[in-house]
Amino acid sequence: MTASLRIAIVAYESVLPSALYGLGEVFSAVERFRAQDDSVRPVEWRYLLAGQEGLPSTLPCWHADECVDVVILPPCCAGQRPLCPDWLAAWLHKQHQHGAVLASACVGACVLAQSGLLDGRVVTTHWLLEEMFHQQFPNVHLNLDAVVIEEADLITAGGIMAWLDLALRIVRRYYGATLVAQLSKYLLWDSGEREQRYYRRFQPPKQHGDDVILKLQQWLETHYHEPCPLSQLAGLAAMSPRSLQRRFQAATQLTLSRYLQHLRLEKARELLETTSLPVEQIIWQIGYDDRASFNKLFKAQLGLSPLAYRQRFGG
Incomplete structure (x- = not known):
């Protein structure tokens, strides 16, 4: 039996519910589409609780001492930004050192940036976060034209709904384009390439004090x-x-x-x-x-x- 692909979805208190449950639905669908073929790697996904308030106690969760293959930092509800406490930063570093791919959507990149794991890296996030990133994380290099930027150990996605682009990119990496095409039809989601600059608006900087x-x-x-x-x-x-x-x-x-x-x-x-x-x-x-x-x-x-x-x- 092929070893499972172990995926952790970080659940903070302010997490966007559609992303929290939608990511789980995407990976559950992967299990259904692989049609019990033992040659195709199973998916084992659970949550890592990074907060308690407002989160169901029935969520399937990883223990903090377990290692996974992929860590996903989802977006938050509008206007919310997750924090990265010391224990979570240490856990992310541990997973990365053990070879896990780190993946974020929208403000999920803020968690990785707070942990220091994005220093010197080129990433994307929501275009509205540009000024904040420049001020708080000057060592992170932004490319806000891209919807998704993928490297060997890091995948970042832009907008609030880009968690679905992120999920499909993870599926493509581990299961190939054929399964992505099946999922796209099932989800009625266009998996074709597009760019964030299609949607980005000019926000004149006016908080400069001059x-x-x-x-x-x-x-x-x-x-x-x-x-x-x-x-x-x-x-x-x-x-x-x-x-x-x-x-x-x-x-x-x-x-x-x-x-x-x-x-x-x-x-x-x-x-x-x-x-x-x-x-x-x-x-x-x-x-x-x-x-x-x-x-x-x-x-x-x-x-x-x-x-x-x-x-x-x-x-």
Whole structure:
């Protein structure tokens, strides 16, 4: 009999219930689909309790001294972020040292980051967590364009519902593409590749404490469609162009031209999603006049052409 694939799903008090039980359903389905074939590795999944309040006492659980092959850190309910107490950090390090693959979805990456296991690694998480990660975990390198990033010992997934992408990636690793295709049909879930940048929105950093730059940001939000020469912006800020460039980038981590580009692209996305305006008219409204160069910029930033974006997200 082939040894079981042992999977631990960490259950914190704030865990998203759909992820907590949905992950178990995915791995239970793997057991059903492998059709009692002794040549296919069985799945043995249980939970590791990282909290008690609000969690059913009937959850099948691993003992903390047992070793597993895969550890999954699920997402939390909206607005919640799990903590990583010392005992959990020590347990994660122990599992990793024994060869376990560490896997997280959304804020589950925060637990791994708190444990120090993500230092120097390239990972993904929800795009809304970018500023917090940069501040609290500066040694972690984010790639927020990706929905899933997979390495030999680490798999990270982006959004709140990316726990399903994560589960399917784990199944693909250990059971192959055929079983993933069966699961996708069973779950009615598109397992095709996509990127988080399709969904990511521009969140202008405004908690930097520089009132002059904040006022300029507010001005740009209503005048983004106009020509905005550096000399004019420097006059509004009452400083030299060079000083403005340096101060603006220090506050926002973006150059003025890049910031303006983000504002215009964000407005283009809004118009593509909510109106039937021709693309040429949208381009004109946001301050561009060359469709070819705009199409190239839009696809480089968002991974889709304007027409493909409208087909996917238009109302």
